Amino acid sequence: AAGVIQSPRHLIKEKRETATLKCYPIPRHDTVYWYQQGPGQDPQFLISFYEKMQSDKGSIPDRFSAQQFSDYHSELNMSSLELGDSALYFCASNSGTSYNEQFFGPGTRLTVL
Amino acid sequence: GENVEQHPSTLSVQEGDSAVIKCTYSDSASNYFPWYKQELGKRPQLIIDIRSNVGEKKDQRIAVTLNKTAKHFSLHITETQPEDSAVYFCAASHNNDMRFGAGTRLTVKP
Secondary structure: OOOOEEEOOEEEEOOOOOEEEEEEOOOOOOEEEEEEEOOOOOOEEEEEEEOOEEEEEOOOOOOEEEEEOOOOOEEEEEOOOOHHHOEEEEEEEEOOOOOOOOEEOOOEEEEEO | OOOEEEEOOEEEEEOOOOEEEEEEEOOOOOOEEEEEEEOOOOOOEEEEEEEOOOOEEEEOOEEEEEEOOOOEEEEEEOOOOHHHOEEEEEEEEEOOEEEEOOOEEEEEEO
């Protein structure tokens, strides 16, 4: 079965650079979630989209923005990168109704040097 | 917003013993409680979930209990095996707004 796809899987950036992470949800899933997981930490919810509209906002820094496109894929744009942004970034998707499992992608490991 | 607390942060058991991880949540509107297993550098994998209209659910060696009044839910793993070693996260969700606990690192000693 098709799973959530994230690209790139690994990304190395310098401080103050920008990065764009991409997420392709499972087909027919209309809701996408972004999480940031630092070393030894739990996944922290950043932002979510339902039917191409932002549905919820968590601890996303102002330097980050995201959107969901007409084909339901989503992109997380990160600017003015800081060392502390180094983390695993997970995207998850589901069909947007309550009681639904969120299916996680493999994650993008971002390293900021 | 929702606040999920998870205990213990680390748990070491002997192979074959049981392991119990406990979580509490703050938002009484939360209605979906998944448990995830995460191996180092990998994605969280759902192992079991429970909805607010159910008090207990079991899947082979794994069971979850939910006490809505106390806003408390627990994961029980019986007959633990070395491959159960991982970090386990509880989560609480209301309308897909999901928050994780801090995680429990479970080590099963052969």
